[in-house]
Amino acid sequence: MQIRRRPPNPAVNVAYMLYQIAAPDADPQNILEEIVWQKEKEVDQFREKLPLHEVQRQLLNAPARKDFLAALTAVAKPPAVIAEVKKASPSKGVIRADFDPVAIAQSYQQGGAACLSVLTDKKFFQGGFENLKLIRAAVDLPLLCKDFIIYPYQIQWAKLHGADAVLLIAAILSDKDLQYFLKITKKLGMTALVEVHDQAEFDRVLALDGVELLGINNRDLTTFNVDLQTTCELLAARGTQLSERGITVVSESGIHQPEDLLKVAASGANAVLIGESFMKQPDPGIALKQMIQ
Numbered sequence: 001m002q003i004r005r006r007p008p009n010p011a012v013n014v015a016y017m018l019y020q021i022a023a024p025d026a027d028p029q030n031i032l033e034e035i036v037w038q039k040e041k042e043v044d045q046f047r048e049k050l051p052l053h054e055v056q057r058q059l060l061n062a063p064a065r066k067d068f069l070a071a072l073t074a075v076a077k078p079p080a081v082i083a084e085v086k087k088a089s090p091s092k093g094v095i096r097a098d099f100d101p102v103a104i105a106q107s108y109q110q111g112g113a114a115c116l117s118v119l120t121d122k123k124f125f126q127g128g129f130e131n132l133k134l135i136r137a138a139v140d141l142p143l144l145c146k147d148f149i150i151y152p153y154q155i156q157w158a159k160l161h162g163a164d165a166v167l168l169i170a171a172i173l174s175d176k177d178l179q180y181f182l183k184i185t186k187k188l189g190m191t192a193l194v195e196v197h198d199q200a201e202f203d204r205v206l207a208l209d210g211v212e213l214l215g216i217n218n219r220d221l222t223t224f225n226v227d228l229q230t231t232c233e234l235l236a237a238r239g240t241q242l243s244e245r246g247i248t249v250v251s252e253s254g255i256h257q258p259e260d261l262l263k264v265a266a267s268g269a270n271a272v273l274i275g276e277s278f279m280k281q282p283d284p285g286i287a288l289k290q291m292i293q
C-alpha cells in the first residue's frame, strides 16, 4: 500500500503509525493521494459543522437500512447491476452535463438495476451528499455511497444521508483500518463493498474477517487505466477462495457493451458496477435494459 497521509490533525486521534506521513510541503504523488489529502480536509470541515456525537444522536432516528447484498444475490438473472449516478470524473471530466440525479436514479430503477451507486465526492466527481439524500427519497433500491472513506465519521455520515452500503478501498486503507471499518459498517447495519485492484490487495482483503462483498476495480485509481482482464485474471487465480467463503464479487468499471458484461460474468463475477457507459446515454435506464437483455 503506497498511499501516504498528511501530517496528523491534532484534533483527530487517528492511528497514524499505520501510514507513511508526507512532508508538510510535499506534493501528492498521484491523483489518488491528491483525493485522499483533499478528503482529510473535507472531513475535518464536516466534523467542525456537525461533530461525531451529533451525527450519532441523529442516527438514533434513522430509518432501517435496505439490504444491499441481499438485493444483489436475489437477482433472477445474474450478474446483478449496480448502476452508478456519476456526473464527472478526474479522468473524463464532465460525463453527463444534463445531470438530474433523481431522474437518473428513477430511470435506473425502471431499467432493472438491483442497486444504485451514488458519487458523493464533490471536488473530483461533482457528486454530493445532497444527491444521496434526494435519491433516497425518490427510489426504493439499496444505495451505495461512492466515496473515499478514510475515517469512521464518513461511514456514519453516509448512513445519515440514506446510504445502505459504503465503499472501502484497499488501496487507501491499512489492514487495521479496513478491519475496523468493516466492523463499524456491520454494526451500523450496512454493507461494505471492499474494493481491490490487484492480487496483493486481494490477498490482504481475504485475510480480513467479515468480508461479504468484494469489488474488483478494473480501473487503476492511481493512473485511471482500465482493463477488464483485471477481473478475469484475479478470479482465475483466486475465484475458488471467494466461492468457498460465500463472498459475492462485483466487477467494477470499464463495462461498456453486453460482451464486456458477459466476459466478466463468465469469469465468475456475480455483479457489475457500471457508470460512464449509462451516463453517456440520453436515457440511462434504457441503456441499462439493453445491457442486460
Ligand SMILES: O=P(O)(O)OC[C@@H](O)[C@@H](O)c1c[nH]c2ccccc12
Pocket (backbone or CB within 6 Å): 084, 086, 146, 147, 195, 217, 252, 253, 254, 255, 273, 274, 275, 276, 277
Ligand atoms: O464509469 P465506469 O467505468 O463504468 O466505472 C464505474 C465505477 O466502477 C467507478 O466509478 C468506480 C469504481 N470504484 C471507484 C472508486 C472511486 C471512484 C469511482 C470508482
